[in-house]
Amino acid sequence: MRYCAHRNLTPGTNRLFLMTTPLIRIDHASKTFALPDGGAFHAVRDVSLEVNAGDIFGLIGKSGAGKSTLLRLFNLLERPDSGRVFVDGRELTALSKRELRDARSNIGMIFQQFNLLQNATVFDNVAFPLRIHGGHTPAQITARVNQCLELVELSGKAANYPAQLSGGQKQRVAIARALASGPAVMLCDEPTSALDAETTRALLATLRDINRRLNVTIVIVSHELSVLGEICNRVAVIEDGAIAEQFALDDAASLAEPRKTALGRELAQHGAASALAANTVNTEAAYV
Numbered sequence: 001m002r003y004c005a006h007r008n009l010t011p012g013t014n015r016l017f018l019m020t021t022p023l024i025r026i027d028h029a030s031k032t033f034a035l036p037d038g039g040a041f042h043a044v045r046d047v048s049l050e051v052n053a054g055d056i057f058g059l060i061g062k063s064g065a066g067k068s069t070l071l072r073l074f075n076l077l078e079r080p081d082s083g084r085v086f087v088d089g090r091e092l093t094a095l096s097k098r099e100l101r102d103a104r105s106n107i108g109m110i111f112q113q114f115n116l117l118q119n120a121t122v123f124d125n126v127a128f129p130l131r132i133h134g135g136h137t138p139a140q141i142t143a144r145v146n147q148c149l150e151l152v153e154l155s156g157k158a159a160n161y162p163a164q165l166s167g168g169q170k171q172r173v174a175i176a177r178a179l180a181s182g183p184a185v186m187l188c189d190e191p192t193s194a195l196d197a198e199t200t201r202a203l204l205a206t207l208r209d210i211n212r213r214l215n216v217t218i219v220i221v222s223h224e225l226s227v228l229g230e231i232c233n234r235v236a237v238i239e240d241g242a243i244a245e246q247f248a249l250d251d252a253a254s255l256a257e258p259r260k261t262a263l264g265r266e267l268a269q270h271g272a273a274s275a276l277a278a279n280t281v282n283t284e285a286a287y288v
């Protein structure tokens with residue numbers, strides 16, 4: 001069994017990361033869609049990027065920039081026309097269907113509209129990936145589902161149906177489902193865009209917690225600067241299917257460099273302001 005095949009979800013028992021190579025590598029990936037008029041639309045243009053283990057990596061850009069298409073290349077929900085995708089030491093673009101199914105259990109995904117099974121309970125929604133993947137006893141499934149629901153603080157809702165939950169609770173069920181198979185990576189496509197501001201803050205705190213306590217690497221797509229500025233340590237600005245620029249939000253030198261895009265400038269200012277606020281709090285704490 002590979003070291004990542006089944007992650008312990010218990011906080012404080014984090015696995016070791018392989019620090020020498022990036023956890024995710026997209027290598028010169030392009031994706032074109034055929035248009036009804038016979039033309040072609042280049043949704044992703046020669047994108048190369050690396051995401052390190054432990055990152056919360058943000059993809060930001062306007063609507064239609066190609067963010068969702070790019071994110072769907074990370075788990076091959078969209079197959080690139082050219083280029084290669086590596087996740088956790090495996091080249092996804094070189095795998096057979098069966099191998100890809102196995103590799104995908106290492107990559108969870110959540111969506112703006114939650115994508116829950118409406119006719120299944122919360123418990124059964126979270127159990128779903130474990131049941132289709134096979135290899136688990138009913139007792140193991142029950143234990144795992146309960147553990148995941150506890151992580152997102154929804155233990156009391158196991159018997160509810162999605163229609164009986166708030167938007168924030170639905171997204172937390174989706175997170176529990178994404179975590180069920182113990183993934184190394186979680187892909188989030190506009191996870192807070194259907195939520196109000198307060199619920200967004202709580203959900204971002206949950207994602208940050210999952211990243212820090214369980215060491216799940218997160219790639220998050222958003223058109224909202226405040227969302228990415230809040231939790232990401234690295235960001236890439238996507239324009240017309242390509243990376244216009246990328247930089248670290250947790251590094252003063254990187255934040256001080258001139259930026260190429262308006263979104264990049266705003267994000268850098270947001271990052272610098274957050275760092276200043278954090279320093280102020282630390283300084284104040286020293287005087288208490």
Ligand SMILES: Nc1ncnc2c1ncn2[C@@H]1O[C@H](COP(=O)(O)OP(=O)(O)O)[C@@H](O)[C@H]1O
Nearest residue numbers: 033041043061062063064065066067068069070
């Ligand atoms: N299956 C598809 N067929 C044709 N065009 C598509 C398809 N999926 C996405 N596109 C086009 O690709 C572009 C990028 O889409 P998308 O990745 O969803 O952007 P974003 O998530 O940044 O809003 C859009 O112009 C969209 O219309």
Ligand SMILES: [Mg+2]
Nearest residue numbers: 067068069190
């Ligand atoms: Mg999108």
